Amino acid sequence: MKKIGLAEAAIIAGTLVRxxxxxxxxxxxxxxxxxxxxxxIADTYTIPSFEYVTGPNPFWWPxxxxxxxxxxxxxxxxxxxxxxLFGVAGLIAFSVFARKFYPKQAETATVILAFLPFHxxxxxxxxxxxxxxxxxxxxxxxxxxxxxxxxxxxxxxxxLMSALSASTHYHGFIPLIAIGLHMLVKxxxxxVTFIVLGLLLSSPWYVRNYVVFGNPIWPKVWGGNFPGDTxxxxxxxxxxxxxxxxxxxxxxxxxxxxxxAPNSGEDLKSNIAVGRSRxxxxxxxxxxxxxxxxxxxAAAIWGAYRMRKKEILFPALVFITCxxxxxxxxxxxxxxxxxxxxxxxxxxxxMGLKLKYKHILLAVALVSYIGGSxxxxxxxxxxxxxxxxxxxxxxxxxxxxxxxxxxxxxxxxIYYSGRRCLRIGSTGGIPxxxxxxxxxxxxxxxxxxxxxxxxxxNALSASDKMICDRFNDAKLHINYIQGGIWGRCWVVN
Numbered sequence: 001m002k003k004i005g006l007a008e009a010a011i012i013a014g015t016l017v018r019x020x021x022x023x024x025x026x027x028x029x030x031x032x033x034x035x036x037x038x039x040x041i042a043d044t045y046t047i048p049s050f051e052y053v054t055g056p057n058p059f060w061w062p063x064x065x066x067x068x069x070x071x072x073x074x075x076x077x078x079x080x081x082x083x084x085l086f087g088v089a090g091l092i093a094f095s096v097f098a099r100k101f102y103p104k105q106a107e108t109a110t111v112i113l114a115f116l117p118f119h120x121x122x123x124x125x126x127x128x129x130x131x132x133x134x135x136x137x138x139x140x141x142x143x144x145x146x147x148x149x150x151x152x153x154x155x156x157x158x159x160l161m162s163a164l165s166a167s168t169h170y171h172g173f174i175p176l177i178a179i180g181l182h183m184l185v186k187x188x189x190x191x192v193t194f195i196v197l198g199l200l201l202s203s204p205w206y207v208r209n210y211v212v213f214g215n216p217i218w219p220k221v222w223g224g225n226f227p228g229d230t231x232x233x234x235x236x237x238x239x240x241x242x243x244x245x246x247x248x249x250x251x252x253x254x255x256x257x258x259x260x261a262p263n264s265g266e267d268l269k270s271n272i273a274v275g276r277s278r279x280x281x282x283x284x285x286x287x288x289x290x291x292x293x294x295x296x297x298a299a300a301i302w303g304a305y306r307m308r309k310k311e312i313l314f315p316a317l318v319f320i321t322c323x324x325x326x327x328x329x330x331x332x333x334x335x336x337x338x339x340x341x342x343x344x345x346x347x348x349x350x351m352g353l354k355l356k357y358k359h360i361l362l363a364v365a366l367v368s369y370i371g372g373s374x375x376x377x378x379x380x381x382x383x384x385x386x387x388x389x390x391x392x393x394x395x396x397x398x399x400x401x402x403x404x405x406x407x408x409x410x411x412x413x414i415y416y417s418g419r420r421c422l423r424i425g426s427t428g429g430i431p432x433x434x435x436x437x438x439x440x441x442x443x444x445x446x447x448x449x450x451x452x453x454x455x456x457x458n459a460l461s462a463s464d465k466m467i468c469d470r471f472n473d474a475k476l477h478i479n480y481i482q483g484g485i486w487g488r489c490w491v492v493n
Contacts, residue, residue, distance in 0.1 A: 007095050007110040014114025015088050017370060021124035022084045025377045026384040029262055031126030033411035034061075035079050038069035038126075049212055050428030055411035057231035057426050060218050062205045064167040065128045086130035087123025093134055094340055097141045102344050105303075108362075109347035112296075115366040116343065117373035118332060121260030124377070128169045129333050135165040136337040139175040140314075143182075159194055163201035165337075170217055171325040174337040176202070178318040185313065220328070230425045230432075233328060240327035252330030258293045260373040261380065266330060274379055282375065289372035292365035299349030300342055307348050315341040387455050390480040390487030391416035394451060397478055398489065402448040405430065407464035409455050422447070424464070432463055438470055442492050449477065453487035 004012075027035060033055030040046075040053045047066075048059045069082040094113055098106035113119055122129040139161035146154035162176035176198040183191035206216035214224030223232040243249050256265030276282045304312070318338045326334045335342075350362060394417040398404060406413040406421045413421035422445070423429030430445045431437075442450070452468035460468075471490040478489035 006107045007099070010107075010111040010114040011088075011091055011095060014091050014120070017115065018084055018087050018091075018120055018123040021120055021374065021377055022080070024374070024381060025121070025124040026381050027080065027126060027415060028380060028384055028412075030411075032415040034066060034126045034128075035069070036411060036414050037063075038066045038073060039079055041066055042070035042073045052420055052422050052428070053414060054428075055414065056423050057219070057229070058213070058226075058428055060209060060213065060231070061128075062167045062169055062172065062202075064164060065131050065169075068131070069126070080126060083123050083125055083127065083130050086134050087119060090119065090123075090130050090134035090137060093137045093141070094343070097137050097144075097340065098344060100141070101144050102347075105344050105347040105351065108350060109343050111362070112346050112350075112366070113343050115370045116339075117260030117369050118257050118339070119260075120370060121373055121377070122262075122333075125262070127262060127333070128172075129336050132165055132168050132172055132336045133339060135161050135168065135172070136175045137340050139165060139179065140340065143179050155190065155194070159197050159201065162194075163198045166198065166202035167205060170220065171322075171334055171336075173202075174318065174321045174325075178314070178321045178337065181317045181321070182314050185317070226427050229427050244323060244327060249326075249330040253326070253332050253335070254297075256330070256332035257335070258369070258372075259376055261376045262333070263331065264376060265332065274383065285368075285371055285375065288364065288368040292368035295361075295365060296346055296369070299353075300346045301349070302352060303345035303347065303349030306352055307345065386482050386485045387412070387453060387487065388416055389482070390453055390478070393478050393480055393487070394419055394489060398449055403446050404449045404451055404489075405442070405447050405467065406451045407467050408460050409453065412455065413451065421451075424467075433467065434463070435466060435470075438467065447492050449489050450492060451478070451487070451489040453480075454485055455487075 033053075036053045036055060037048060037059060040048050040051065041063075047063055048054050050058045065082070069079070072082050072085065073079045091110070091113055095106065095110040098109045102109065119130065119133065122133075139158050142154045142158035142161060145151065146158055158179060162179060165172040165175050176195065180191055180195040180198070183194055209218050210216045210224075213219070213226060215222055218224045218226070219229060219231040220233050222234075223229060226232070252265035252268075254265065255268050256263065259265070259268070272282075272286075315338065318341065319335075322335045322338055350358065355361065391413060394404070394413070398417070398419050400419065402420060404413065404419050404421045405424065407424060410421050410423050413419060425432035430441055430447070433441045441447075450467060450471050452471075457465075468488075471488075474490045476488055477491045478487065480487040
């Protein structure tokens with residue numbers, strides 16, 4: 001019987017860790033409407049555009065993740081399974097990639113990725129990133145094989161994987177662009193063919209967006225047919241490019257990567273405060289976590305320096321390409337395509353240490369990484385779980401076809417209650433009401449219920465709070481209170 005190697009053991013352990021996170025981490029944020037959309041596709045066999053199930057805004061994302069999630073849901077009956085499947089597949093694909101192109105670092109790199117907070121956390125939630133990581137690794141694998149063999153098959157597969165990545169999210173174009181740039185630098189005459197075919201294969205959705213929204217990447221850059229929609233991001237190029245020089249932005253990216261949870265770099269201070277209030281010995285566990293990430297970051301820099309003579313041009317082009325989508329935010333997931341190389345550099349930096357018991361240090365660091373990320377998972381669970389009974393009361397006490405207005409947390413309402421929760425101020429929803437127009441809008445749009453809760457209350461706009469305040473003295477249809485948490489629904493006469 002063949003002995004299980006270190007890489008195989010890491011894949012097994014990494015799979016178990018991902019299952020643990022998947023079973024613990026609540027469905028929050030963007031994941032709620034991604035799952036709502038996938039369920040709609042599975043139930044109707046159509047892709048939505050302005051339907052209420054798309055959440056606060058019309059559906060504009062490239063749909064590959066949603067289509068695959070819908071397919072898995074139809075087969076298994078489990079709506080939330082795909083991030084876990086893509087995460088495990090990505091871990092295996094990376095191990096194969098590293099063994100072929102970075103054989104010295106492969107085992108250690110597989111161990112690191114198995115416990116890397118970013119990849120583990122995204123393997124448990126309904127975001128695109130584990131699928132994008134898998135497709136990026138596959139695209140790079142076939143492209144690197146093409147560089148060695150000049151195989152037409154590898155060339156075609158690299159195009160296909162790059163096009164699929166571009167069909168997953170807007171920053172999914174990074175593998176396609178980075179490979180194209182590398183081919184141009186290498187004076188490969190097939191560079192134009194690669195880029196053109198990749199763009200053609202990924203173009204149908206962008207053509208659809210242009211037809212529906214008047215902008216192929218709506219709502220980014222400009223508003224197309226719906227310039228006043230609340231989803232539209234008005235990008236000021238000079239300011240956003242200048243933001244790349246901001247230490248604060250890179251700090252957000254750094255901690256977002258090491259914590260793993262979406263937007264956790266931006267929310268670090270507030271979430272640490274919550275963790276301290278809810279989890280015993282929080283600060284005690286923070287210390288080894290902080291020390292571990294400093295050590296790992298140093299190892300990545302040291303590894304990149306050690307490997308500088310080995311094809312570093314391609315990772316550099318990937319990094320430069322990632323800066324494009326980074327200008328409008330400070331999120332680590334803009335660098336998903338770069339992470340395979342960062343992990344390899346971490347592994348090489350660790351291997352370059354002249355320490356007798358460095359494997360013990362690595363084990364402590366990995367446990368610290370995953371422990372810090374799991375603390376975030378538990379914190380989010382404790383913050384979100386108390387609201388689920390309120391949404392379940394909505395499911396029980398509000399008829400399925402009734403129109404419901406829920407300021408701000410529309411996607412949570414749809415996901416957890418299954419009711420018809422309408423957006424405010426965005427295409428396909430109701431107009432943003434004022435104090436004087438609220439009653440007439442509710443009547444004109446046949447609104448039967450208004451529901452509000454303390455979930456994300458501080459993030460509500462003045463107009464959203466006005467809707468809730470307007471009904472404070474009205475007769476309650478649902479009144480849910482648990483400690484300092486509340487949820488209320490009123491019948492609209």
